[in-house]
Amino acid sequence: MWTLYKKEIRSFLGSLIAYIVMGVYLIMTGLFLWFVDGNNLFDLGVASLQVMFDISPFILIFLVSAITMRSISEEKRLGTLEIITTKPLTDRSIILSKFLASVTLIALTLIPTLFYVYAVYNLAQPLGNIDLGSTAGSYLGLILLAACYASIGLFSSAITDNQIVALITSMVLSFFFYSILSMLGDINWLDQIGKSLSWFGLEYHFDSISRGVIDTRDVIFFLGFSSIFLGFTQLVFESRKW
Amino acid sequence: MSINVNNLTKIYGKQTAVNSITFNIPSGKVVGFLGPNGAGKSTTMKMLTGYIPPTTGSGSICGIDIMENSLEVRKIVGYLPENNPLYLDMYVKEYLTFMAGISEVKQKKEAVEKVIETTQLQRERHKKIGQLSKGYRQRVGLAQSLIHDPKVLILDEPTSGLDPIQVVEIRNVIKSLGSDKTVLLSTHIMQEVEAMCDRVIIINKGNIAMDQSMEELRNDNSNLEQIFRKATNHVDTL
Numbered sequence: 001m002w003t004l005y006k007k008e009i010r011s012f013l014g015s016l017i018a019y020i021v022m023g024v025y026l027i028m029t030g031l032f033l034w035f036v037d038g039n040n041l042f043d044l045g046v047a048s049l050q051v052m053f054d055i056s057p058f059i060l061i062f063l064v065s066a067i068t069m070r071s072i073s074e075e076k077r078l079g080t081l082e083i084i085t086t087k088p089l090t091d092r093s094i095i096l097s098k099f100l101a102s103v104t105l106i107a108l109t110l111i112p113t114l115f116y117v118y119a120v121y122n123l124a125q126p127l128g129n130i131d132l133g134s135t136a137g138s139y140l141g142l143i144l145l146a147a148c149y150a151s152i153g154l155f156s157s158a159i160t161d162n163q164i165v166a167l168i169t170s171m172v173l174s175f176f177f178y179s180i181l182s183m184l185g186d187i188n189w190l191d192q193i194g195k196s197l198s199w200f201g202l203e204y205h206f207d208s209i210s211r212g213v214i215d216t217r218d219v220i221f222f223l224g225f226s227s228i229f230l231g232f233t234q235l236v237f238e239s240r241k242w
Numbered sequence: 243m244s245i246n247v248n249n250l251t252k253i254y255g256k257q258t259a260v261n262s263i264t265f266n267i268p269s270g271k272v273v274g275f276l277g278p279n280g281a282g283k284s285t286t287m288k289m290l291t292g293y294i295p296p297t298t299g300s301g302s303i304c305g306i307d308i309m310e311n312s313l314e315v316r317k318i319v320g321y322l323p324e325n326n327p328l329y330l331d332m333y334v335k336e337y338l339t340f341m342a343g344i345s346e347v348k349q350k351k352e353a354v355e356k357v358i359e360t361t362q363l364q365r366e367r368h369k370k371i372g373q374l375s376k377g378y379r380q381r382v383g384l385a386q387s388l389i390h391d392p393k394v395l396i397l398d399e400p401t402s403g404l405d406p407i408q409v410v411e412i413r414n415v416i417k418s419l420g421s422d423k424t425v426l427l428s429t430h431i432m433q434e435v436e437a438m439c440d441r442v443i444i445i446n447k448g449n450i451a452m453d454q455s456m457e458e459l460r461n462d463n464s465n466l467e468q469i470f471r472k473a474t475n476h477v478d479t480l
Binding site: 003004007010012014015078079080081082083084085086087088089090192240241 | 288291292293294295313314316317319321323324325327328330331332336340341343344345346411476
């Protein structure tokens, strides 16, 4: 399983996609945090990375989908799936190694943004006056969120042998589970039903964890959500056997 | 018995791809699996290698059941799927090392060196697979199937799409393997069977149409092409 994990990481780093993802993420968050008028750090006058954490979930929808779109669909198209599934590996370990590799890549993408934390920490008056708890929670939240997106992405990649179809399916599903579900909570006539549905949305739990209070219920929700989609992925993966 | 197939059946929806076939292959034999397109050759091979399960029936490789102990079977079987799928963006050596890893080979370096030598890929080892010609890609595919020194080799059309010289080269490699491995290979080319195999199984519309050793066939005096046409019910119009 680790051999496959290492191979996945290596093929990310060997292809342009990893660098594009990292570059795009850094540029986008950098722009919004420091430069875009109206909402940037200096306009707000608050030493906080909140702006970055607000837009990151949306940028990640696109980036994680881009990372995962080819992971299974391409193997299906090339036929290499038939080789790895006839090696002494279980279907589950194949999916899990692809999943872990995608999450690792996102974690690597987040690392350079620690520089922003350092910068904001030094800009704060008095020095170091930022909410480190909330920042740490947000980072954990982003990684857990990326894990959920990655599981959706793998599922989308498993249902097709076309990368573009996988990309779009994954983006639509991720947006639905992050944003649309939580929007339902704001619709008045849905009342309590909307509120309950929004609990199933990823945004609800991301916001909660971002506050810096790491509630095990949120962590379990994220992990459970990923497991469910990985389960679906395995189901699709094994459909060849039906 | 190296490969043991008992009433193996595969039904896709309403279509029967493989219809209750039974055969046994003793170890150390090279067996040709012949049949027109869509006869069920690839399906049978996919079932033996654990890619898809049979609808009914059973099979075993070196005494290990293909259904109950699929993971164990995969450790002793080398498989080259149809059309030789490869990761084109990997380097030859990198790919083989990766394959050694997922095949649970302990001494990876030695195993990679050995298959590179067997398939004569020495000069191509540092190239990207995508840069190789079809013949060399086929060798990489074959090397991949040999990496864990399997007892049984299952090769689905190992020589399709190669030029005549490459065909002969690949054939020689396979033939040299036949001395200590059991090989089941599918092909369309009759001369190939004559050149490599100890035994021929002809399959048509999911049924075994003929199962004979090469010696018996040679004594029969008619050429293999005619036998093939007869077995698959092709009326000669000439």
